Structures are given as C-alpha cells and as structure tokens.
Amino acid sequence: xxxxxxxxxxxxxxxxxxxxxxxxxxxxxxxxxxxxxxxxxxxxxxxxxxxxxxxxxxxxxxxxxxxxxxxxxxxxxxxxxxxxxxxxxxxxxxxxxxxxxxxxxxxxxxxxxxxxxxxxxxxxxxxxxxxxxxxxxxxxxxxxxxxxxxxxxxxxxxxxxxxxxxxxxxxxxxxxxxxxxxxxxxxxxxxxxxxxxxxxx
Amino acid sequence: xxxxxxxxxxxxxxxxxxxxxxxxxxxxxxxxxxxxxxxxxxxxxxxxxxxxxxxxxxxxxxxxxxxxxxxxxxxxxxxxxxxxxxxxxxxxxxxxxxxxxxxxxxxxxxxxxxxxxxxxxxxxxxxxxxxxxxxxxxxxxxxxxxxxxxxxxxxxxxxxxxxxxxxxxxxxxxxxxxxxxxxxxxxxxxxxxxxxxxxxxxxxxxxx
Numbered sequence: 001x002x003x004x005x006x007x008x009x010x011x012x013x014x015x016x017x018x019x020x021x022x023x024x025x026x027x028x029x030x031x032x033x034x035x036x037x038x039x040x041x042x043x044x045x046x047x048x049x050x051x052x053x054x055x056x057x058x059x060x061x062x063x064x065x066x067x068x069x070x071x072x073x074x075x076x077x078x079x080x081x082x083x084x085x086x087x088x089x090x091x092x093x094x095x096x097x098x099x100x101x102x103x104x105x106x107x108x109x110x111x112x113x114x115x116x117x118x119x120x121x122x123x124x125x126x127x128x129x130x131x132x133x134x135x136x137x138x139x140x141x142x143x144x145x146x147x148x149x150x151x152x153x154x155x156x157x158x159x160x161x162x163x164x165x166x167x168x169x170x171x172x173x174x175x176x177x178x179x180x181x182x183x184x185x186x187x188x189x190x191x192x193x194x195x196x197x198x199x200x201x
Numbered sequence: 202x203x204x205x206x207x208x209x210x211x212x213x214x215x216x217x218x219x220x221x222x223x224x225x226x227x228x229x230x231x232x233x234x235x236x237x238x239x240x241x242x243x244x245x246x247x248x249x250x251x252x253x254x255x256x257x258x259x260x261x262x263x264x265x266x267x268x269x270x271x272x273x274x275x276x277x278x279x280x281x282x283x284x285x286x287x288x289x290x291x292x293x294x295x296x297x298x299x300x301x302x303x304x305x306x307x308x309x310x311x312x313x314x315x316x317x318x319x320x321x322x323x324x325x326x327x328x329x330x331x332x333x334x335x336x337x338x339x340x341x342x343x344x345x346x347x348x349x350x351x352x353x354x355x356x357x358x359x360x361x362x363x364x365x366x367x368x369x370x371x372x373x374x375x376x377x378x379x380x381x382x383x384x385x386x387x388x389x390x391x392x393x394x395x396x397x398x399x400x401x402x403x404x405x406x407x408x409x
Contacts, residue, residue, distance in 0.1 A: 142293060143221040147229040184214045186222040191229065193222035195214060 016082060022060040025053060034085035036094060047098040050087075053077070054095070055104060059120035064164030066105070068093060068114045108166070123170040129159055130171060131180050134196045146172070146192045221292055228285040231278050238275045242268050 015026040027033050027049060037043045057077050058064070066072060068089050073079065079086040087095075096116045099105035103122075108115040130149065134140060137154060149155055150163045160168075172194055175181040181196045245268035252261035 143218050143225060145222065145225045145229050147233075148225060151229075151232075182214060184219070184222070186219050186226055191222075191226040193218075193225065195218060197213075 016080075018076065020061060022057060024057075025049075028053060028080060029083055031083055031085050034080070034087050034091075036088075036091045044098075047095050050095045051099045051102065051104055054099070054118060055120040058118045062162065064117055064167055066092075066096060066116045066118055106166075117164060117166045119167065119170075123167065123174050126160055126163070126167065126171040127174040127178070127180075131175060131196065133158055133160075140196050140198050142195070144194050144196070146194065149194070217292070217296060221289055224285055224289045224292070228282055228289070231282045231285065235275065235278050235282070238271055238278065242271050242275065245271065 015024050016028060017023045033046065033049070037046050054066070054077065058066075073086065073089055073092065078092060093113060096105055096107075097113075099118070100107060100116070103119070105116045105118050107113050108117065133155070134144075139154075145152075146165070146168055150160070150165070150168055155161050160171075163171075169192075172181065172183050172192075175194075175196075176183055179197070181194050183192055183194045185191075186193060245264045249261045249264035249268065252258075252264060
C-alpha cells in the first residue's frame with residue numbers, strides 16, 4: 001500500500017455504510033482514488049485496492065457481471081456522490097483489466113471488453129461447494145440440468161443459488177477436469193446437463 | 202459447450218441419461234414459464250386495482266379477466282410440471298431397479314460358479330474322510346492315555362502331592378527361629394489375684 005494513499009485514507013476516518021449493510025473502506029471517500037494514478041507503482045496499489053473493493057461489493061450483493069454502461073458508472077460503487085467523484089469508464093476498464101490478469105475477473109469474449117465476470121469466489125471453491133451439495137442430497141448418478149443447479153427448488157437455500165451461467169460453466173469445467181462429473185447435451189441440444197459420479201465430494 | 206465433456210467420461214452417458222436430461226430441460230422451461238405467468242398475474246392485479254382507484258371499472262374488469270385466464274394457464278403448467286417430474290422419477294426408479302437386478306444376477310452367477318467347484322459327491326467324500334480321520338485320532342488318544350501302568354500312575358500322583366506341598370509352603374510365612382523371651386514374674390500383691398487365677402475363679406463360678 002502506498003504511504004500517501006493509506007495515510008490520507010486513514011485521515012478520512014469514517015467509511016460509508018450502505019442500506020444493504022455493505023461498508024465501503026474509508027479509501028472510497030478519498031478523492032485521488034478516483035483518478036488513474038500515472039505512477040506505475042501507485043497505479044498498481046490503486047488498481048489492487050479497487051479490485052478488492054469491487055470483489056467485496058459484488059460478493060456482498062451477489063453480483064457477477066460488470067457491464068461498462070451508464071448503470072455501472074453511475075452505481076454508488078464507482079460514483080461517490082458524497083465527495084462528488086466518479087471513476088471514468090476507461091479507468092474501470094483498466095482496473096478490470098488488472099483483475100483479469102490476476103484471475104479475479106474475465107472478459108466476456110464477445111463483449112470487446114465491455115462486459116466482465118467478477119470471480120469473487122474461485123470456480124474451484126464453487127466446485128467444492130456444489131459437489132458436496134450433490135453428495136449430501138444423494139444426487140450422485142442422477143442427471144441435473146444447469147438451470148436446476150442455479151435456480152432449482154433444491155438449491156434455493158444454497159450459496160450458489162442464482163449463480164451466473166458463466167461462473168457455473170467454469171465451475172463445471174473444474175468438476176469435469178477432476179473427473180467428478182461429466183457435462184453433456186440432451187437429444188435436443190438445447191440445455192446442458194451434468195451427471196455426477198459416485199466419487200463423492 | 203459440448204466439448205467440455207471429456208472423452209472418457211462421455212462414454213458413461215447413456216441414451217437414458219439424455220432422455221432424462223430432455224425431460225428435466227422441459228420441466229425447467231415450464232418453471233421459467235411459470236415464473237413469467239406469476240409475474241403477469243401480479244401485474245394484472247396491480248393494473249386492476251389502479252383502474253378501480255381511478256374509477257375505470259370496465260378496464261379493471263378486463264384486467265381481472267386476463268388475470269383469471271392466466272391463472273388457469275398457471276394451473277395447467279403446474280400440472281404438467283408434476284407430470285414431467287413424476288415421469289422423470291419413474292425413469293430414475295426403473296434405472297435403479299435395473300441396477301439392482303444386474304447386481305442380483307451377478308451375485309447369482311458367482312454363487313453358481315462356486316457351487317460348480319464343489320459337487321455334492323465331493324463334499325460327501327470329504328466329510329466321510331474327515332469323519333474317518335477324527336475316529337482315527339480318537340483311537341490314538343485312547344491308546345496313549347491307557348498305556349501308562351498303575352505304578353506310573355502312583356509315581357505321578359506322588360509327584361503331584363510333592364508339588365502341592367511345596368506350593369503351600371512357599372505361600373505360608375516362615376516360623377520365627379529365635380527363642381521366645383522369658384516371661385517376667387510379676388510380684389503378686391496381697392489380696393490381689395493373679396490374672397490367671399482370677400480367670401479360673403470366674404470359670405469355676407460360672408459352672409456352679
């Protein structure tokens with residue numbers, strides 16, 4: 001953490017807490033935090049910090065997708081009305097680019113860097129969660145649809161309820177690689193399904 | 202997307218699995234449709250209330266009519282979903298039963314093969330031979346235990362007695378070897394009976 005930013009951030013004292021219960025770190029109220037810092041080392045710290053804030057915000061609100069459009073740039077995450085500072089879309093893009101480098105995010109291949117998926121939980125961790133749920137529900141050896149895992153009645157009380165399709169696909173890739181499950185298409189080639197083997201969790 | 206299934210594992214997916222997946226996909230679609238209908242029903246109800254608040258009774262009635270129709274659709278989809286679910290469950294149940302049958306068949310096969318390896322005649326022969334061997338062994342035992350003479354028996358008994366005696370000796374404490382101290386003569390005071398004579402007196406008194 002760079003000396004100037006951390007000291008100044010501490011000097012600001014109070015952090016903003018949202019109605020949702022999410023608390024921004026105090027650096028969120030620090031005006032220079034909203035300007036892309038030209039010094040490489042400072043920029044590295046800045047983008048790292050932004051990455052952390054984004055991950056925490058997305059995790060708290062169970063968001064997965066970041067679109068570089070007005071609704072995002074106007075979101076309280078990037079637009080701090082209290083200090084009248086907002087991140088420019090280019091800066092957000094640069095931050096996400098850094099997150100992609102670290103494996104914390106991934107650009108949607110067709111979006112030309114306008115849409116990214118934020119991995120506030122690694123696909124490996126989702127994989128462990130889902131496979132233990134399958135094991136505990138005795139769903140080994142039966143067929144599940146991707147939709148059923150993400151939106152089914154059986155998973156309503158699970159962490160991964162309403163999981164983003166891309167994240168789910170990544171998670172399934174992990175499970176397939178481990179030999180725990182296999183994914184396949186139905187006779188109509190419409191939706192993906194998955195079959196978990198008896199390997200357990 | 203299909204390329205994500207690895208080649209080895211793909212072989213484990215049967216046509217049955219695909220059929221079940223298709224059923225479940227259909228059910229998922231119904232579920233989505235259901236959600237949409239629920240939203241529409243809610244919206245119509247909201248509209249009807251709004252119209253009524255504004256005094257537009259006719260339009261409120263229309264909205265309610267639409268709501269009624271959508272509710273009937275909703276009911277139908279729920280029924281269809283139940284049917285799909287039941288069908289899927291029946292298939293899964295049948296698959297489990299098939300596996301159970303396969304398991305039983307395999308067990309039966311093994312049992313048959315094991316039986317083939319030991320024919321009844323063989324078993325009978327083996328049992329006869331075993332019985333012969335046991336009888337022979339019994340004979341040996343008998344011979345060995347009766348061969349000893351009476352004199353030998355007595356010798357053995359004596360040896361046993363000796364062992365027992367030694368054992369008991371080892372258990373008891375040694376008798377003291379030093380002599381007992383001499384009793385000191387206590388001077389007997391006049392008018393006083395010695396302890397021994399006093400006891401004698403008591404005893405003789407009781408007898409009389």
